[in-house]
Amino acid sequence: MKKSKKIYLDYASATPLEKSVFSVMSKALRGEFANPSAIHDLGVHCKNMIEVYRKTIAQVLNAHSDEIVFTSGATESNNLAINGIVKKYAEDFFRSSGKVTRPLKNLPHIVTTNIEHASVLEVCKYLEKNKLAEVAYVPVEENGIVDPKNIKKALRPETILVSVMYANNEIGTIQPIREIAKEIRHYNKLHNTKILFHIDATQAINYLDINVEKLGIDMMSFNAGKIYGPKGIGILYIKRKTPISKIIFGGDQERGLRAGTENLASIAGFAEALKITEKIKEKEVKRLKKLQDYFIREIISKTDNIFRSSGEVSQTIKNSQFCEIIINGDRENRLPNNINVTIPKIPSDLLVIELSARGIMVSAKSACKSGEEGESYVIRAIKPEANQETGSIRFSLGRMTKKEDIDFTLKSLKEILTKLKKWYT
Ligand code: PMP
Numbered sequence: 001m002k003k004s005k006k007i008y009l010d011y012a013s014a015t016p017l018e019k020s021v022f023s024v025m026s027k028a029l030r031g032e033f034a035n036p037s038a039i040h041d042l043g044v045h046c047k048n049m050i051e052v053y054r055k056t057i058a059q060v061l062n063a064h065s066d067e068i069v070f071t072s073g074a075t076e077s078n079n080l081a082i083n084g085i086v087k088k089y090a091e092d093f094f095r096s097s098g099k100v101t102r103p104l105k106n107l108p109h110i111v112t113t114n115i116e117h118a119s120v121l122e123v124c125k126y127l128e129k130n131k132l133a134e135v136a137y138v139p140v141e142e143n144g145i146v147d148p149k150n151i152k153k154a155l156r157p158e159t160i161l162v163s164v165m166y167a168n169n170e171i172g173t174i175q176p177i178r179e180i181a182k183e184i185r186h187y188n189k190l191h192n193t194k195i196l197f198h199i200d201a202t203q204a205i206n207y208l209d210i211n212v213e214k215l216g217i218d219m220m221s222f223n224a225g226k227i228y229g230p231k232g233i234g235i236l237y238i239k240r241k242t243p244i245s246k247i248i249f250g251g252d253q254e255r256g257l258r259a260g261t262e263n264l265a266s267i268a269g270f271a272e273a274l275k276i277t278e279k280i281k282e283k284e285v286k287r288l289k290k291l292q293d294y295f296i297r298e299i300i301s302k303t304d305n306i307f308r309s310s311g312e313v314s315q316t317i318k319n320s321q322f323c324e325i326i327i328n329g330d331r332e333n334r335l336p337n338n339i340n341v342t343i344p345k346i347p348s349d350l351l352v353i354e355l356s357a358r359g360i361m362v363s364a365k366s367a368c369k370s371g372e373e374g375e376s377y378v379i380r381a382i383k384p385e386a387n388q389e390t391g392s393i394r395f396s397l398g399r400m401t402k403k404e405d406i407d408f409t410l411k412s413l414k415e416i417l418t419k420l421k422k423w424y425t
Contacts, residue, residue: 009360011399012172012394015225015226018272025265037251052271064240070262074223077222078198080258086160087247108160110161111155111159113140113146136154138154143329143333144330145175149183151184152183159193165201167201175199178214197216199221203226205274221237222234224266224274228273229274288397300325336397338395339395347424
């Protein structure tokens with residue numbers, strides 16, 4: 001019952017390169033290899049090419065070219081956004097007060113949520129632990145979405161930064177970015193503060209509006225590896241006049257904000273990937289939405305022998321014979337390519353391995369945290385009652401996903417669950 005073809009349903013982890021991205025990159029790798037800081041002809045040409053790509057990217061975001069900083073990926077972009085703002089605050093504080101003693105009298109305050117990516121949460125934990133900042137982790141609601149009112153409540157006069165992800169990498173829920181931006185603007189006006197708003201748009205970039213002006217944000221991180229571009233290249237959009245310090249020291253590339261020789265071929269690939277993503281976005285959202293609806297409908301009906309379903313699709317699906325399937329995250333406000341389900345009692349890693357043995361690639365939780373024991377912290381945040389035994393799996397669809405792939409996946413899942421039922425219930 002094995003299928004030789006691989007069915008890849010892990011697009012939230014990584015995407016394959018688009019053909020045209022590959023050709024743009026290979027051309028750049030061969031022809032534009034000189035150091036863009038060199039003053040000879042080829043160096044100047046490389047520098048100019050970077051500026052061409054930067055402009056292309058800035059235009060897609062409705063930003064200025066000088067607001068785009070290239071990094072090694074979304075992890076670095078998130079680190080630069082958070083650490084860079086806190087560092088600048090401390091530098092300005094020590095410079096103006098002449099004080100050299102720690103801790104700062106009024107520690108800067110950061111507001112974030114409890115389901116951010118590790119590249120945000122770990123920076124926040126580090127800053128907290130070392131008394132460099134205080135952090136409020138605003139909990140999301142049961143549907144995986146944060147209430148802007150709760151962000152507002154967490155703001156204080158010492159708050160310097162709010163960092164909220166645009167869409168979650170595990171459960172695909174979309175955060176109300178414009179509403180949060182509005183609350184921050186309102187607070188700033190009322191209290192004469194200058195709280196900045198950073199968003200991690202890594203998962204959102206494929207499907208949502210990324211017009212920075214309309215979103216009302218100050219900083220935005222994302223990478224190329226999630227949009228069918230190369231891995232190891234990211235961007236931090238930084239609105240003009242944002243007070244930020246560098247966190248990497250060396251040369252003065254990227255207007256002094258990010259030292260290191262520019263990764264020209266990847267930058268070229270990034271620009272091409274982003275152009276394609278924007279071009280096909282609307283159509284792809286519609287196509288995937290249909291597949292997502294189909295997946296959710298079918299996961300109930302196709303597993304009917306095992307799962308007796310009742311109630312709404314978006315709610316817990318009870319099954320008297322076996323267990324229950326829970327669709328995690330808000331049914332409407334979620335990325336069109338994400339289906340995250342909990343099948344209590346069945347270890348999720350086992351499901352991932354069983355599916356993989358049948359040629360189907362999915363994830364149990366964020367790849368960055370897949371080595372950690374136990375339930376994903378995102379699932380725990382929306383389901384505090386979850387325990388170590390409770391697993392969840394993420395199916396993330398993409399450009400190559402077809403209806404047949406979903407049919408085969410659900411058929412395989414049914415077989416696997418029927419087999420595992422004997423041992424786990
Ligand atoms: N933020 C989110 C939401 C992500 O999904 C990821 C990648 N899994 C990252 C940040 C980190 O991206 P990178 O691997 O480019 O550092």
